[in-house]
Structure formats: structure tokens, C-alpha cells
Amino acid sequence: MKYGFVLPWGDARTAADFAYEAERAGWDGFFVWEPVWGIDAWVALTAAAMQTEHIQLGTMLSPLSRMRPWKLASETATLDNLSNGRVILSVGLGHLPTGFEEFGEVTDRKMRAELLDEGLEILTGLWCGQPFNYDGKHYQVKEVDHFSPPSPVQQPRIPIWVVGAWPRMKSMRRVLRYDGLLPTVSIAEGESRPPYPEEVRDMKAFIDANRTEHTLFDIIMDGDTPGDDHESAISVIRRWADVGVTWWIETRWNEPRNADGLAVSRKRILQGPPHLE
Numbered sequence: 683m684k685y686g687f688v689l690p691w692g693d694a695r696t697a698a699d700f701a702y703e704a705e706r707a708g709w710d711g712f713f714v715w716e717p718v719w720g721i722d723a724w725v726a727l728t729a730a731a732m733q734t735e736h737i738q739l740g741t742m743l744s745p746l747s748r749m750r751p752w753k754l755a756s757e758t759a760t761l762d763n764l765s766n767g768r769v770i771l772s773v774g775l776g777h778l779p780t781g782f783e784e785f786g787e788v789t790d791r792k793m794r795a796e797l798l799d800e801g802l803e804i805l806t807g808l809w810c811g812q813p814f815n816y817d818g819k820h821y822q823v824k825e826v827d828h829f830s831p832p833s834p835v836q837q838p839r840i841p842i843w844v845v846g847a848w849p850r851m852k853s854m855r856r857v858l859r860y861d862g863l864l865p866t867v868s869i870a871e872g873e874s875r876p877p878y879p880e881e882v883r884d885m886k887a888f889i890d891a892n893r894t895e896h897t898l899f900d901i902i903m904d905g906d907t908p909g910d911d912h913e914s915a916i917s918v919i920r921r922w923a924d925v926g927v928t929w930w931i932e933t934r935w936n937e938p939r940n941a942d943g944l945a946v947s948r949k950r951i952l953q954g955p956p957h958l959e
Contacts, residue, residue, distance in 0.1 A: 683923050685955030686711030686931040688742045688904070690947060691939040693721055694729040700951055701730035705737040707954045711770065713742040713931065718781035724757040731765040738768045742904070742931060743845070743864065745776025747794035748787040751801035751821065755808040759834045767835035772864060772902075773798065774845030791872050796820060799856065802842070809834055843902055847874055848885050858893045862900035862929075883925040904931035909953030919956050930956070 687709050689697055701712040712730055716723040727739045739761070746754065754771075762769040775794045776782065782789050788797065800818040807814045811833050813825035834840045843862030847853040850868050857863050865882050866874040877885070886901060893899065903922045907915035907930075919930055934950065937943035 683919065683927070683958055684710040684900075684929045685957070686713055686738070686740075686742075686929060687947075687951055687955075688713045688715065688931055688933045688935075689726075690715075690934045690937055690943070692726075692944055692947075694726040696944065697721075697726035698729035698733040700948060701737060701739070702733040703948065704951045705734045707952055708957075709737060709932075709951065709955050711738040711740060711929070711931070713740050713770075713772075716741045716744045718745075718748065718785050718787065724761060727769075728761055728764065731761060731768065734765075734768075736768070738770050739765060740770030740843075741772050743772035743774050743776075743843075746773045746801040746805070747775055747797040748782065749801065751804040752808060752823070754801075755805045756831055758805075758840055759809060759831050762834040762836055762840055763832055769834070769836070769840050770843060770862075771840055772843040772845075772862075773802065774864065793820075795852070802844075802856075802860070806839055806842075809839055838897060841897070841900070843900065846885065848877065848881055854885070854888060855892075858889065859895065861895075861897050862902055863889065864902050879921050879925045882922070882927060886926040900928040901926050902929040902931060903927045904933045906933055906950075907956045909950045909956075912956065915956035916958060919958055923958060 687704050689700055697714055704712045714723045714726050723741050730739055758769055758771055778789055788794055797820055800821050804816050812830050815825050816823040842860040843864050844857045844860045845864045846857035847866050847868040865877045865885050867877045867881055868874050907918050934947050937946050
């Protein structure tokens with residue numbers, strides 16, 4: 683089991699400072715969220731990369747359906763080179779109440795899924811270098827012969843974690859093509875809930891039976907554990923480890939967006955991850 687921490691709020695300087703402290707406290711990953719409008723995730727992660735040496739750095743998550751995939755390909759490859767191969771990219775359809783409608787982004791679920799699929803194909807294609815061409819329903823890309831950035835350090839690609847909505851087979855088949863599952867359970871059109879451990883076990887069984895990719899594969903769960911009660915924290919982690927979860931991501935989404943909230947997050951970072959004994 684590996685352990686990550688999501689910064690729920692804070693500027694790039696805060697991200698750099700907290701990532702430094704997370705690395706020293708023994709966390710394996712440091713993550714930020716990517717808003718429609720707000721603190722830029724890749725600037726924040728770049729600042730974090732400059733203050734750290736080995737902790738992995740990623741988003742939780744990037745709504746690729748509303749992004750230019752070539753821009754994201756540039757950002758991720760640049761940071762992977764800067765950090766010497768420490769980037770993780772998490773993707774999904776995105777959470778509509780975070781500003782999609784207000785900024786005129788696509789809100790139709792089917793179209794967002796199509797944009798996500800095409801965006802991932804372009805992203806991974808561009809990481810491989812030139813020449814690259816793409817002719818899709820929503821995107822067309824022609825090869826270029828100027829200013830191509832270096833490919834990512836990580837090969838065959840930067841790890842991509844994808845939201846998978848169980849038991850929706852289109853969503854789960856998307857997960858099969860990449861490197862990690864962010865599990866959720868579909869309960870109605872456009873609505874979902876966190877999974878139970880037995881549902882994650884079923885999802886893992888599906889992945890084990892159907893995945894043909896040869897990259898390492900992770901299953902990621904998030905939540906919160908008490909940093910001052912090791913036994914209680916371990917009881918939370920063990921139930922997920924027993925069904926195949928490989929990453930636990932500590933979250934503090936409900937903390938206030940002010941100095942008091944940041945103090946709570948920093949305190950939990952300094953307490954360290956809830957390692958299984």
C-alpha cells in the first residue's frame with residue numbers, strides 16, 4: 683500500500699511547502715485538484731517538484747473533457763522531465779458544480795465521455811513523440827515538425843488513473859486501457875456514490891480478467907483517517923487493502939478554505955501516513 687495526500691486548498695507556495703513536509707513525513711504522493719478556474723494545478727505541482735526529491739506528484743483529478751489534450755500533454759511531459767519521472771495523472775469527466783456551466787464548458791455526459799476518450803488517445807499519442815496524427819469526432823491533429831517537447835521520463839507512459847463507474851461497462855473498459863482505477867458506483871444517470879469494499883473486490887476481479895495492458899496497475903481509494911489514533915486508522919486502511927487497493931489518498935475536502943483549514947491539513951501531513959503493520 684502507498685499513501686498520498688490531497689491539498690484541498692492553497693496556492694502554489696502552499697503546495698510547495700506542504701509537499702516538502704509530506705515527503706519528510708513519509709507520504710508517497712502529493713496531489714492537487716484541477717479547477718475550471720482557480721489555482722493552476724500544474725504551476726502548483728511544479729513548485730512542489732522544485733522543493734522535493736522523490737515524492738510522486740499528481741492531480742486528483744483532471745477533467746480532461748474540458749481541456750485541450752495537447753496542452754495537458756505539454757504540461758505533464760514538462761513536469762515529468764523536471765521531476766525526473768514523478769508525475770501521476772488522474773482523469774475523469776469532472777464534477778459539474780465546480781464551474782462547468784458558469785464558464786460554458788460541455789455538460790452533456792455522453793459528449794464529455796467522448797471528449798475524454800479522444801483526449802486520452804491524443805495525450806498518449808503525443809507523449810510518444812512525432813510524427814503524430816489524429817482524426818476523431820471532436821479533435822483533429824496533424825503532425826508538426828517544430829518545437830516538439832521531450833517525451834516523458836516515465837515509459838511506456840506517465841501513469842494514468844481513470845475514474846471507473848461500476849457496473850457501467852463502457853466506463854470500466856476505459857479503465858482497462860490505462861494504469862489505475864479510481865472506483866465509484868453508478869446509482870443513476872449522472873449520479874454515483876463511493877464503493878463498498880466488496881464492490882471494489884468485484885471491480886478488481888473484472889480488471890484482472892479483462893486487462894491486456896502490461897503496465898503496472900493501481901486501485902486507489904480516498905478518505906480520511908485519524909492521525910492521532912493509529913489503531914482506528916489501520917482499521918480503515920486494512921478493509922481496503924484486503925480487497926486489492928494499492929493506494930490510499932488522504933483527503934480533507936470539508937475543511938474550511940482559510941488558515942484554520944490549512945493548519946488542519948498540515949497537522950495531518952506531519953502525523954504521517956497510516957502504514958499497515
